[in-house]
Amino acid sequence: MDSEKLAQFITHLGVFNNYGSTIAQTKEAIEKGTLDPLRNDNDDRVIFEDTLKAIQTVLSQPFGVESIVAINSQFVGDSFEQPYHPGKLRDAVVDPIRDRIHVDLWPGADGKAVAYYPPAQIDERDLETIIEHWHQSKQTDEAAWTLFAELAKLQPFQDGNKRTALIAANHALGALENQNYLMPPTGRAYNQFMDHLLGYYGVGLEGGPASEHEALNAFVSLAPRRKALTLDEEIKKAQAKHEQLKSKGEAPMSQLDFDAPEL
Template sequence: MSNLSPATVLVAIQRLAEAGRHEVSSSEVVRATHGSSATVRRHLDALCASGQLVRIGQARATRYRLTESASAGQAAATEESPTVPSPVWSPAAVELGRKLDLPLGAREPVTYRREFVENYVPNQSSLMPPDLAEELYREGRLHEQQPAGTYARKVLEQLLIDLSWSSSRLEGNRYTLLATEELFRRGTAGSDTDAVMLLNHKTAIEFLVEAVPLQGLSIPLVRNLHAVLMQDLLADTDALGAIRKKVVNISDTVYVPTQVPALLEGMLETILAKARLTKNPVEAAFFLWVNLAYLQPFEGGNKRTSRLAANIPLMLYNCSPLSFLDVDPRDYAKAVLGVYEFLDVSRAVDLFAWTYRRSIRKYAVVLESMSAPNPLRLRYREHLSEAIGLVVRDRISAQAAVMELGLTEDQAPGFQAMLLDELKKLEVFNCARYRLTLTATQAWIDAGRPH
């Protein structure tokens, strides 16, 4: 590729190192630069010969890392010119960016093209390079067999803050991360629409964690997801979860979504059906993210619905959640506009892979920070859910629940103390682990936590 040089290869490796990948394979560099394998390998050899890279391993295990001098030079450059974290854009993504930088008057108006979905054949077609999707799946999945949704449940408290704040920020929300944490502790929004947006995200994520393992990727699930996300944010409450019948216009683009309700409904069903058939959950997540935003099936909130819906396949396959950490709104806008106007996913692929790797690292650390499972808790896991359900839903005392289940101190040492401790900690944001609904839990809390 004519615009690929040793310098651009070195910059790509430096960006990968900044993202935490200090030893990279040639195939990773090929993906980061979109160059040919032969050209990239030639430049890698030249960079090793010049002392800027070190080659480690042999054959398929060969990896490349920056030398100390190259790393120091990059660090010095970063100190002199601090930048916001961003993906390493491929040449195709850079070229797409140039097209999108043209004034609106110089870009050709376009509308929805259904063949973008209809020509996609699950497990044969791919929007993301298959080797990249496979690599991200291997990096992001839990390795032990666990019920669907386990990963998301384990990191739920951190995910609620990360994804709610990141997704809302992409919509122009003014809350800081710290203010979001305080809002979630307080739990009330008043008349502040930014607070409503954040609390709706939180409720929607809790809904997904509870519902996805039971319902899978279904039409009712996605429509309910939209209803929860947009509650009190749409003027017409009839539009919550409903396929839109009104015209929508998107600012700063020449893309005009289809306005035919029957087509919107049919294409939504097709999108979900094809995502369900896609075996690689990362490809399925990317497919959903891109296509739900492109279709615009709802009156408002389509992009935020697409971001949360992208997590559904990841939850089903126990992969790290995707929280869009550190994504610059301008980068995000260009990624989706590239699909809207040119059906070009090059910027979307680069952005998705970059932010998903950041999510993988973040939640791997969260998992590592958790202490080893309490053997007593594992032993009483199901009994604890039953007892808490009796206290919260049926409003019987903890003592009565213990007696009813035959878990008195002589029969189940330590169980009652654990039950009382868990009841103290029970909140609407963590009730899903005990198969409790948000409504039932809130009602129990409002009643003064009777137990």
């Protein structure tokens, strides 16, 4: 793997949890196989290790319910912003203390925070619905950001949902293999990115957008697009897709039959 690209992804993903180590520090930690180069902060170390484990775990898996659960299952580091039961789908009826969660969005007219409360009970069918949306899409960057937003809004796990959603969106795109990662923006654009994501959460609430479709489109229109792959990267992507289909018994008879990149 390209350690520079992987370091960029970890650093960008880490903005969801105030990851403070630089790309250079993260790259050095990857290459040396030690946490020492990272900022002296426990949360940075947890995010670094858990992200690497999550990527490694799902690289050989097809994208689906099991891989989404597997990603969150790797968030086992000792940090405040971690699920108490990694990989467990929330059920607030069974565990109302840990599984009944909410997301504060913005100040309300009464001075209290307007909060988004996701569904109290999540099961695999909820994930399957989002996955089906992906399979029915053109599987573009825009579709991957839609997958990210839908999964993040569902809040299927106790914590780590945006990190889970971003890794899952990249997994669906095949970006974990070719390392042409889908990443949130930096700088002031990140604030706009998060504002639109929270707007999608807050559809129908006080001060929120009226239409879920419009809110999602507003978020997706602002989310960054990836750089185009080189020809060699396109060929590797096509070969990886072929191998994935082959492992499921769905590959064409000849490698010459699979979709080649446009020249």
